[in-house]
Amino acid sequence: MIPRNLRHLRVFLAVAELRSPTRAADRCGLSQPAVTQALAKLEQAAGGALFDRTPGGFTLTPRGAVLAARIARAMGRLDAALAELSPRLAVTASHAQLQALAAMAEAQNYTLAARALGLAQPTVHRAVRDLEAGAGRALFEKTSLGVVPTRAGRGLARAAQLAFSEIAQAEAELAEIDGREAGRIVVGALPLSRSVILPEALAWFRAHRPRQRITVIDGPYDEMLAGLRRGDIDLILGALRVPLPIGDVVQEPLFEDRLSVLARPGHALAGAGRVSLDRLAGYAWAVPREGTPSRAQFDALFAARGLPLPDSLVECGSILLMRELLGRSDLLGCISDQQAAAEVDRGLLVRLDTGVDWPGRAIGITHRAGWLPTAAQAALVREIRAVAARLTG
Known part of the structure; x- marks a missing residue:
């Protein structure tokens, strides 16, 4: 597991960019020993060296390049949302606070959010209050329906969830380097795909990747779309929507059905x-x-x-x-x-x-805009496309 210490992840990116722990320490306001210790913890968790230490500076190993690409995507999503609230949040916001925020945004109840995280209710309440203090504004408001996120709270919660998803993707890609299968693939299955496309695609996938975890979720489209947008679902397979339901997803037609x-x-x-x-x-x-x-x-x-x-x-x-x-x-x-x-x-x-x-209905794949699939996810998508081609060929 990659440690979810956001400061350490920022230090890692600074070393990757500056190629020097000393310069990274200056940028991040830490001592060089602290930077060295942070890198050591990350390398242990990542399963190997992230940098080649040379007289010319620190250069990323292949393992380090995989991690740096994913962490840069994660921090890019997160920092943009944090900056909209307060520039200092990029320094002060912690993983625990953002995790509590995301759980509250979904549960809209402190007791339920705490139960989902396995924490005490006061711990979740304090984490959210500390985050609100740093933001200088309320991120939740009480209504008759519960404690619901404000617009700013929803935006930050979604950014945090997508950032956490990128870190999980990094863990899966690092496992791939070592010949292991880690993480899980989550497919949102609309009615047609459950009986026509997915069974054949998943049978092929299981034969080639027998230990890769796969979860298939069914339910109303709107619920699955929300899960896709916050990173809980990797792709939705089934009837496409016209017009496109929202601008941060992409639809790929595979064939027409009637x-x-x-x-x-x-x-x-x-x-x-x-x-x-x-x-x-x-x-x-x-x-x-x-x-x-x-x-x-x-x-x-x-x-x-x-x-x-x-x-x-x-x-x-x-x-x-x-x-x-x-x-x-x-x-x-x-x-x-x-x-x-x-x-x-x-x-x-x-x-x-x-x-x-x-009239024909377009059947296909829906995924997040800018989604970068892991090798396992890409393999499943390729097989889904192949099954669809055989179905209509």
Whole structure:
């Protein structure tokens, strides 16, 4: 584990830039022995030498270059946010204070934040108050919903979380140098990706990197987008949003998908040929949740014909739940054609001929702007792209 002592990390960057512990000590306001001690602790944690000591000065080793690149990215994010509040915070803010701030921004309750960090509630409260004193302003305000971060508090919390994420990325890359697999990859999986793309990509990845930790998270898009932006999620895979939801994320299209209308085998409409929208409107449906691109297309289909939505809707994004619902009833289902393909191929569901020319939906990867993946993350992304290419090829 790389020590989260921000002053030591700044010292390391100063030595990397100035190539001299003496000059770095002057810049950072420390003694040379303190700088030497800080470097020794970092090198021990990093698993090897970070600098070659030569008569011409200190030069980064390959291991040191990996760490310096990540720490520079981390400090760049953090210092920009700190400077907006107070120039002195770059000197006084500690990892413990920023960690408490980030936990509070998420939990919006001191007791819950303390529990998440494994600390006493007064410790978290004091850390936040000390940070606010350094900033010269409140970073949280009490409301009926809890203790919520101010705009400045949200900005600093997000910068801190992204900085911590970069340090975790550094640990994974240093482990890669030593032939180890460290850290974890977190994928936010939207409904289509869970049944079509991810299983094949993850099976390949596990065969090639058997010890790399992977976490797949599902949930509402907005929650996963928030996790992506604060560094808790590395990438989101599934339907892309139009327009782009916010400027600090990037969307990479992989292929286009369309919707299908489904029913159980033996349903009254299964062998009825082309079915009119008027007739479809008389049935109960299982459809995607409101706020999703699929649901927007479903609603727009009826609106364009001047028809009201069917009055009996079950909202679900899981093809497995939809399959079971349709198999036990006369409900119709509307879901991604690719997502339904395996169930149709197995004879568990049938596609209805509706004559609807559904517009294509872009399916792809969403990640943070400026995201620099580790070798393991890059390998998974390459395989996701390859699976998508095979799917549509």
